[in-house]
Structures are given as C-alpha cells and as structure tokens.
Amino acid sequence: MDAILLQTLNGLDKGSAYALIALGLTLIFGTLGVVNFAHGALFMMGAFCAVTFNKLLTLSTITLDPEKKDFLGNPLQVRTPYIEDWLGPELGAAIIDWSVPLAILFAIPVMIIIGLVMERGLIKYFYKRPHADQILVTFGLAIVLQEIIKFYYGANPIPTPAPSAFAGSFDFGALIGMDPGTIIYPYWRLVYFAFALLVIVAVFVFLRFTTFGMVVRAGMADRETVGLLGINIDKRFTIMFAIAACVAGLAGVMYAPINSPNYHMGMDFLVLSFVVVVVGGMGSLAGAVLAGFLLGILESFASMTQVLDVLPGINQIIIYLVAIVVLLTRPRGLMGRKGVMED
Amino acid sequence: MGILEVQNVNKRFGGLQALNNVNLNVEKGSVHAIIGPNGAGKSTLLNCFVGRLTPDTGSVMFNGKSLLGIKPHQINQAGVSRVFQTPEIFSDLSALENVMIPAFAKRDGAYKLNPFRRVTQESEIRDSAEEVLRDVGLADRKDLIAAEMSRGDKRRLEMAMCLVQDPELLLLDEPTAGMARADTNKTIDLLKHIGETRGITKVVIEHDMHVVFSLADKISVLAQGTVLVEDVPENIKGHPKVREAYLGEAQV
Amino acid sequence: MLKLDSKDTRLFLIVIAMTLLAPFILNPFPEGSNLAQFNAGYPDLMQRFVIFGIFAIGFNLLFGLTGYLSFGHAAFLGVGSYASIWMMKLLTVNVIPAMFASVIVSGLFALVVGYVCLRRSGIYFSILTLAFAQMSFALAYSVLTPLTGGETGLQLKAADPRILDFGAAEGSIGRASFFGIDMRASMELPVGSWLFTLNFGYYLAAFVMLIAFYVSIRIFRSPFGMMLRAVKSNQNRLNYTGVSTKPYTLAVFVISGMYAGLAGGLLVAMDTQVGPERMFWTASGEVVLMTILGGAGTLIGPVLGAGFIKYMENIVSKINSKTLEAWFGFLPDGLEDALITIVYPFVGKGWHLTLGIMFMLVVIFLPGGLVEGGKRIGGWLTGKGRKSKTDGGQEATASTPAE
Numbered sequence: 001m002d003a004i005l006l007q008t009l010n011g012l013d014k015g016s017a018y019a020l021i022a023l024g025l026t027l028i029f030g031t032l033g034v035v036n037f038a039h040g041a042l043f044m045m046g047a048f049c050a051v052t053f054n055k056l057l058t059l060s061t062i063t064l065d066p067e068k069k070d071f072l073g074n075p076l077q078v079r080t081p082y083i084e085d086w087l088g089p090e091l092g093a094a095i096i097d098w099s100v101p102l103a104i105l106f107a108i109p110v111m112i113i114i115g116l117v118m119e120r121g122l123i124k125y126f127y128k129r130p131h132a133d134q135i136l137v138t139f140g141l142a143i144v145l146q147e148i149i150k151f152y153y154g155a156n157p158i159p160t161p162a163p164s165a166f167a168g169s170f171d172f173g174a175l176i177g178m179d180p181g182t183i184i185y186p187y188w189r190l191v192y193f194a195f196a197l198l199v200i201v202a203v204f205v206f207l208r209f210t211t212f213g214m215v216v217r218a219g220m221a222d223r224e225t226v227g228l229l230g231i232n233i234d235k236r237f238t239i240m241f242a243i244a245a246c247v248a249g250l251a252g253v254m255y256a257p258i259n260s261p262n263y264h265m266g267m268d269f270l271v272l273s274f275v276v277v278v279v280g281g282m283g284s285l286a287g288a289v290l291a292g293f294l295l296g297i298l299e300s301f302a303s304m305t306q307v308l309d310v311l312p313g314i315n316q317i318i319i320y321l322v323a324i325v326v327l328l329t330r331p332r333g334l335m336g337r338k339g340v341m342e343d
Numbered sequence: 344m345g346i347l348e349v350q351n352v353n354k355r356f357g358g359l360q361a362l363n364n365v366n367l368n369v370e371k372g373s374v375h376a377i378i379g380p381n382g383a384g385k386s387t388l389l390n391c392f393v394g395r396l397t398p399d400t401g402s403v404m405f406n407g408k409s410l411l412g413i414k415p416h417q418i419n420q421a422g423v424s425r426v427f428q429t430p431e432i433f434s435d436l437s438a439l440e441n442v443m444i445p446a447f448a449k450r451d452g453a454y455k456l457n458p459f460r461r462v463t464q465e466s467e468i469r470d471s472a473e474e475v476l477r478d479v480g481l482a483d484r485k486d487l488i489a490a491e492m493s494r495g496d497k498r499r500l501e502m503a504m505c506l507v508q509d510p511e512l513l514l515l516d517e518p519t520a521g522m523a524r525a526d527t528n529k530t531i532d533l534l535k536h537i538g539e540t541r542g543i544t545k546v547v548i549e550h551d552m553h554v555v556f557s558l559a560d561k562i563s564v565l566a567q568g569t570v571l572v573e574d575v576p577e578n579i580k581g582h583p584k585v586r587e588a589y590l591g592e593a594q595v
Numbered sequence: 596m597l598k599l600d601s602k603d604t605r606l607f608l609i610v611i612a613m614t615l616l617a618p619f620i621l622n623p624f625p626e627g628s629n630l631a632q633f634n635a636g637y638p639d640l641m642q643r644f645v646i647f648g649i650f651a652i653g654f655n656l657l658f659g660l661t662g663y664l665s666f667g668h669a670a671f672l673g674v675g676s677y678a679s680i681w682m683m684k685l686l687t688v689n690v691i692p693a694m695f696a697s698v699i700v701s702g703l704f705a706l707v708v709g710y711v712c713l714r715r716s717g718i719y720f721s722i723l724t725l726a727f728a729q730m731s732f733a734l735a736y737s738v739l740t741p742l743t744g745g746e747t748g749l750q751l752k753a754a755d756p757r758i759l760d761f762g763a764a765e766g767s768i769g770r771a772s773f774f775g776i777d778m779r780a781s782m783e784l785p786v787g788s789w790l791f792t793l794n795f796g797y798y799l800a801a802f803v804m805l806i807a808f809y810v811s812i813r814i815f816r817s818p819f820g821m822m823l824r825a826v827k828s829n830q831n832r833l834n835y836t837g838v839s840t841k842p843y844t845l846a847v848f849v850i851s852g853m854y855a856g857l858a859g860g861l862l863v864a865m866d867t868q869v870g871p872e873r874m875f876w877t878a879s880g881e882v883v884l885m886t887i888l889g890g891a892g893t894l895i896g897p898v899l900g901a902g903f904i905k906y907m908e909n910i911v912s913k914i915n916s917k918t919l920e921a922w923f924g925f926l927p928d929g930l931e932d933a934l935i936t937i938v939y940p941f942v943g944k945g946w947h948l949t950l951g952i953m954f955m956l957v958v959i960f961l962p963g964g965l966v967e968g969g970k971r972i973g974g975w976l977t978g979k980g981r982k983s984k985t986d987g988g989q990e991a992t993a994s995t996p997a998e
Contacts (some may be wrong), residue, residue: 393835405662414834414839416833416834416836416838416839416840418836419834419835419836419837424835424836431829431832432829433824433829433832434792434828435668435827435828436821436825440821440824440825443818443821444620444821444822444825444833444836444838447818447821447838448836448838451744451818452837453837453839453842454838454839454842455818455819456819456842456843456846457818457819458810458813458814458817458819458820458850459817461598461813461816461817462816462818462820463600463816468818476643508836545880564912
C-alpha cells in the first residue's frame, strides 16, 4: 500500500509537468488548429526565465575583503548583490532565496510577449497550411529557440535551487499515520503539484466562467459558426496562444528546482507531451490533464524495482507503449471528440 | 427483381431519425431519381450505399448481395461508383491520371503492387481514359492539374472517373448543382448518352426538376427520412403528397 | 535508356556524372589555399553525401509520394546499422552480406512498425512512428545492451568470430572490405596544386546510391507510384474508386524502411561502429529536413537536400572565431568586431541554429525546396517564369474564366 502511494507521489511532479504542457498544446490545437512542436521550447524558456531572474537578482558588486584570503592567498572577493545594497541584506537575501517563485511574476509578461510574437509573427501564417507544414515550421522554431538558449547559457544544466524553506524532504507517511520513514517526499514536489493544480483550475475556471472563455470554447467546437456571429475569434485565439505559452512557461519556471534547466529539456518533454495529448484525446482539455497525470504516475510505477525485475527497461518505454495501445484501440484517445483530426 | 434493393433502412443521429424505414427498388438499366426537400435524408441514404455510413437496421442488396458491413473499396469493386455532391477528385494529379486510376482499379482489383511496371506501358488504360475524357468533353484539358480546373470541369472529371469503370450502378449526388443552364443541359445529354450506350443503372439525387423529369424512369420522393411516393414521373407531378412535402416546407 | 523516358534518362545521366566526378567537382580550391576549407571532396564527407542521399531518397518515397510524415525513420537506419555490424562480427567483414542483412532486417522491422502505425493517418501516424523510434532508442540504450552495446555501441573487435573469414589475420581487428578490397583504399591524385582523393568506399556507396536513385525513378513512374500520389491527394476518393490503400502505403513504408536500413548498413561499411544515438528522434528530424529542403515529392530533391545539409554541417561547424577574424580582418576594427559578433552564433557549435533558421525559411517561403527555388530562378532567367511565381493552384484557379 505504502509502495503504491509512494510511486503515485513520485509520479505527480512529472505528471504535473506533462499535464501543463499538454494542456497548452491542446488549447493551441483546439483553438488555432495548429500542431505546435515548439511548445516544449516554451516550457524550456519558462525554466530559463527562472534562471535569468535568479541571475538578475544576484548581479553583484565585487569588493575585496583584505582581512580574508582565498585559497591562492589573494584578498577574498566578496560579492554583494545590488539588491542587498538597496533593500538591506536580510530582505535582499530573502528575495534571492525566493527567486524561483518570484520568477513567476517575471515569467508571466515575458511568456505572454513571446507567445504573442510567435503567434502574430509566425503561427498565423500557418493556419491554412497542412499539419505537416505546421509541424515542420514549429519544429524548426524549436531548434532555433533551443540553440539560442544554448548559445547564451551554455550546454550544461544550471542548478536553480528552491527557496530554503522548501528545500529538503518531509515524512509524508508519518503525516497520514503510517510508520515514520516509509514515505519521504521532497517539499518542492508537493509545491509543484499544488501549483500545477492551481494553474489547471485557473485555466478551466477562466474558460468556463468568463465570456471570453465561453467564446473560445464555442470557437473550439465550431469555428465557422462563431465567426458568423460577428465575433472576432482570431483575436481571442491569439490571446489563447499567449495564455498557452504562459502555462507552459510557468510549468517550466517551477520545474527548474526539480530538474536543473538545460537547453534540450523542452524537446525531451515535448515528445512525451505530444504522446500525452494523443492519449488524452486530441482537442480534449480534460483528457490532456488526465492523461498527463496518468502517464506520469504510470511511468513512476514502471520504475519500481519489482516491476523492472520482471520487465527490464519498461520504465523507458511505458509511455510510448501506452500511446500505441491507446491509439490502436481508442483512436480518439481517452476523451477525444468525434471529428477532430480525422480528415 | 431490382439491381438495388433497399429494405426497411433506419438511421438515427442522436435524436434525429434521418432515415425511417426506407424502401427502394431500382430496376436494372433504369434511371431512378430521388427527390425531396433539404434535410430529407437523400445524401444519408446514398452514404449507406457506398459504405460511408452503416444503417442501424435494414438491408441494402446489390445484385442479391448485401452492401452492408463491407468496405468502400469492396463496394466499388462489386460495381458501384459514386459522384459526390462536391467533386471528390485527385486535385494534385492531371485530369488524365485522375481517370487512369479508376481504370487501374477496375482492371487490377483492389491493389496491385508492382513498382516496376511503367505507366507508359499501359496504353490500354490510357486509351480508355482518353476515350472517356472525350465523352465528357475534357479531351483538350487532359494534362491540366485537376485543382486548376473550373467547377463544372471538376464535376465532369469526376463523372469520367466513374464512367471509365463501367459500373453496373452509378450513384449521382446532385450532378448539376450550381451549373448554368447550358452546362446542365450538356450534363443531361451526357447522362442520357451513357444510358443508351453503356446501359448503366443510375440513381440520381437532384433538386432541379428539369433534370429529374428529363432523365428519370422512376422517382422516389423522400421527406423527413421517409419515402412518400415511388412512381413514374407522370404520376409524381401532380401527386398531392409531393405537393404537400414541398409546399408545406415553403409555408413554414 | 534503361526503360526511362528521355527526361528521366537525362536526369539520371547527370546524377551519374556528378557522383562519379564528385571527388573533382567538390574540390575546386587548391590545397593549402585560404578557401581549401570549403572543399568537400574528401572521402569521409562524400560518403556521407551519398549515404544520407539514400536515406533521404527512401524517406521521400514515403513522405513525398503519400504525404505520410514519419518522425521515426532513424530507427530503421539504426536497425540496419546494428544488423550490418553483427553480420561483420559473426560472418565476414565483406560488406555485401552486411548490406543484405541490413536491408532485410530493417525491412522486416518496417513491416511490423508500418502495420501498426498505418492504421492511423495524419498527425497520429507521425506520433506513432515517433513513439516506435523512441522506444527503439530507449531499448537499444538500456535493455538490449547485449545486442546493441548500450551507450558505447558496437565496434569490430579482434575477438569477433567472423566464421567465413577463415583464419584471415587471426586476432586482428577486421576492416570492412569488398571481396578483399579495403573500404579505406584510396588513390591520391595530385594535379598542379590540387589534390584529389579517389576512395574505394565512396565509389561503392555511390554505386549503391545510383541503384537506389534508379529504383526510385522507376517507382515514381509506375502505376504503383501514381496510386501513392493519389493517396496523398485524396485517400477517400481512392477508397470509393475501389482501391484498398493499406497495401500500397504498407508496401512503400517497407521500401522506405529498407532504404533507411541500407543507408545504415553503408554507414557501418564505411565506419565500422554504431551507437544508439543514431536512432534518436533528432536524427529522424534530420532526414525530414533534408527531404523538405531539397524538395519533397521530387526525384532529385532529397539527394540535393542531403548533400546540402551534410556539406553545410561540415563546413559551417568548422568555422571558428579565428576563421572569422581572417575573413573580416580587412575591415575597420569596429566593423570587424561587430560582424564577428553577429556571425559567431551561427557558425561552429552554433551550426544547429543556422540549420533551424534555414529550415524555417524553407518551410515558410519555399515549400517546394531547392528544386522549386531552382525552377523559379530558371523561370526568371528565361523570362517566362512569371506565372510560376504565383503559388500554384489557387492563383491559376482564380484566373480561369468563370463557368
């Protein structure tokens, strides 16, 4: 029982990331009808928003401390971040410590701008082109984005720590009345899961309870009819693209402490997220979220030693295997709608 | 016994009874028109003949064999060809290629995987395709890419694609929709001409009464998924039920 | 000639001439000159031109003709490579059995993968092929290590049994050969200050590519090829026309997989090692790129695309800041620095950035690839190409008289 709980928990963080990326992919696909292979790159850009924000905060003046020596015997260089100068050492240090969550505020405008530029500058010219062209051009864009990041940030992963308050782990088992020590779980993963749920709920609430969301949902169901009503659906779709970019970006920001950002993390997640979307059902938002968590948890179960003893290597392929089985038995995915992508 | 016998066909879409106990009997060599107001279920019925839809209940027999539960290409191989309401053609291919493909399908069956035969070797196929293109009046446009043809030409091309197969049964879904009067008359002549020389049985869905009454040997009137009347054209014209179906619609 | 019409014969003859003379054509700059780094006429690179040419020709048979976009073709290349190296390890270092093995094994693999993936079309097909390829990659990397050598891959070893190479140089590492002729055998041909290298391996690979190219022409010109184009154009109509499309798509998928396997086998024949990264999905992306860049659905496009990308990869990635300084050295200092700063991200390690941008530009502005670009330029030059400037069908439809 505790093993099952443990694996479920372990699958949550990846599942959350899959769910958030797949949610954005589905939004874009459902609204604009575009298959966006650059969506993983947006996730990666989000993670690098966290990195950049951290770097900005830690911009420092360098002073020499004559009293201390470094290991070469030279006066020790003391780096004092500007922010500590301005706001006082304690507040400054606290802000730096909390740089990842704070980076959300930084990432939202950045990702929205990136989303808008992408949609207006490139994607909109591809609405009427075949899906193959959309895949290809966004694939090219993904390469470009990741190479730019690689150029400026290097090829190595950049550790980006969570706030010290959330560093380390806690005894989840003891919390729910199990023997102490059975389930040790890192704080930040729980934070990530909660954050992902929050974003998902926010997106759903936005789509369900605002007029904007209603129009978008109607547009997803039947674009032409909504267009006939005299509603400028394209403009709303552009905004939806920006929102989807933002969701992917936020998923990336908060993921930075779990997995040190590197330039190819987007591609790694993209391939899996696409599989998630297809399993969930192209065009179904709920399906994308459900499949995201499901596959994340499944992947976690497949990495149990007991499972690996019986089926070696299964953890590497489980998601693809599930995708193949689902596509062949339920072509529309778990919750796919009729008529989507069936030309 | 008719070449196409449709018995008690029902089809529901959610709450809509699209076809309600439809019966149809098409006699060999005849032209059978199906008319009726919009939404009467005419196209749905045709879709049930070619495997695009499967009826919920009922039977569709062609030459004594059921057309239900088999794939579209098997239905075609059995001798049924269809012209669609919006022309379904191979837009990226030339007109000649468009017609050669069905000719290959007729000769070689559902598939023949020989990557080393050359198209240029196939003079028989080419000749028959060119002949049909001449029949429909596209001989001078045979090398044109289909996408670049006018709407009327596309319809004629699709007709040629069906005719080259010499089908036993030809299904036509509004073959003259959107055509100018002159083109409509040409199409009527063409269909009559085919009727005489090739003896193909035809089922035609049509709105244009001029076309219907110049071609049809028998007419079925469909309204709200039900066949109201099935009779020869002379008796259809003044039939009270038919007037009701059409006028009733007009009054609403 | 060879049962080709005159236009195809001309194209084929040109390709033959180009491949035979490649060691000369690709080495236009004298040895030791400043521009010698742009020479591409050395065996290693030329081999890659023709081998990836085969890969792209095969991919084009599937994508160019039927429109089915496979994102997992590198898996077949990898499987072909593994089959080939095992053949060399177990049987003989002669490359012929190895190549047969790679074609057959990858063909069988493609049959299985294609049977499953072709039950869906469009984006679902792309994702399915991607899933299969990633699975193959993951398995080759982990569980199948006894078969694939895992991360380190496989090389020829002195201890290989090579049961058909009776006692040939016992205990030494085998070298790939063609009935005794070493793949690496080369003849150097100095002409003035030029140096040309004629390599046996290259000519063998080039010969294989010419056969592959010829077969692809024949497929394009067959009723089979016509059906495949019809699949791309309107699969529904084809069904209502009495054609069962699955046998066609499966057949071409297998053929295409065999081409990829053959390319993989040749890679091993030229350089006797293989690792799983060869199957990674970026490798699948690369062949898509070659085909699109050259011109999907055209005969010569994939070959051009493969050559172009491999050349650029090789040349651009070799450029470093020193090279740039040498180039822009004649400019005033400020301008020089500015230019170097601008160009630097795109060269050397930044080659992929150039590649990505090139890829986007081609998809956006030149969906027909280099071949279409060539046609347009040709059209402008002869002055009658005005019409081909317009984007194909739509414009032409609009200009036809109303009905």
